[in-house]
Amino acid sequence: MRAESIDDEKLGAALIAAHDARDGARLARLYAMAADAKEAGGDLEAACFYLVHAYVHALEANAPESAEIRKRLVAHGREA
């Protein structure tokens, strides 16, 4: 997941497309990528914001990465 990267502009367009397609698994992946980018840039608040979205969409879609995303949020004190 972290191998794929994405800039803000492309991300916005991809998110809108995934929202329109109601593709929860894709949304989870895109938000996780956005979180990765923010975390790599040292912006933990923005990273957690995106992780929250990645987590919710992964939960809804029953995507396999939800457990991993949850662990990251828990590690930052953001999820139980």
Place this chain on the structure above:
Amino acid sequence: MAPLDQKTLVDAPSLDPVLQPVDVARGLPNAYYTDDALFDLEKRKVFFNGWAGLGFAHDAPEPGDARPVDFLGAPLLMLRDKQGVLRVFENVCRHRGMILVEEARKIEGAVRCPYHSWCYSTAGKLVSTPHVGGPGQNLHPDIKRDELGLNEVRSHIWMGVVFVNVSGDAAPFEEANADLLARWAEFDQPLHHSGADSSFKLDVKTNWKLAVENYSESYHLPWVHPGLNSYSRLEDHYNICEYGKFSGQGTLVYNPQLSDDGRAFPNFDGLSEKWDTGGEYVTAFPNVMIGVQRDHVFAILLEPKSVDHTVEHVEILYAHSDAMADDMADLRAANAKMWKEVFVEDVFVVEGMQKGRAAPNFDGGKFSPAMDEPTHVFHDWVARRLTT
């Protein structure tokens, strides 16, 4: 709520004539079939305060299946969890009361509220509360997830029907319906539903009670269902009258001829002799009319849409999985057709009786003590529920 109820009843025609013995009783007064305030009272006292039919277990057959149901205006959700347990919840988010599921669908993982995305498991637990403690923070000390799961509505499955008790304080289903369960204990076996070929709906312009009343009695059979031949002979039928519990009728001559080549549905295992040619047709009050015979049962769930509009949901369930075979499809179709013809024949009488309730001087009607007692048992039950 109590003062409001009393006011509605004080203004309503008296139920005293209804509560007399059958030989002198009158039927329920017109207003109980035509008045919106009484319909609303009935909704709470007759439907919500006890057990009533909501839907069928096969409406949500697979793990993750979610089916919203409007239950007399209450938004409910039938939800089968990942382990296969079917529960009923209020279809409402615990945060701001948003409707959670708009139409029947499969829940892949969690139920996500479309408003602020709180997430619930298919077992109704609140599993995530995004940004609830501020941006990027899913925790807040005042958001106690274990206290904020979906509101569960008590439910119980019997004869393939999902019964609910919305008020939550009725006696347990097995206790409330103990005598009916005991009467039909032999039919407490797995039931098999074949899908669309054993399922139909009738949209009827009548108060739901008139459907029960017509179902309860055999008096009309020779007049309204002359084609039933052997089924329609009055002398082959008997009344079932259990005051305060249930009522209906039975036949001694159930013997379907669905094919010319002698094929028939397999019977339930281990039935006693009574059922070789016996069939019974009883209403589990208020709104589930059930028929049992040696090879299949059916349930007609009455969905009151308004005081004078009812949808009848009819489902046929078979005794044995062999009845599900492809080479039985023509028999299943013939059986469904036979019952549908019977129930369609009843439509003009339940709609005609509804129209009759607009006659200002109609007094609820005079019962035949010999033929109409099952209807009186139902009225007695309704009247007692309304006044307690």
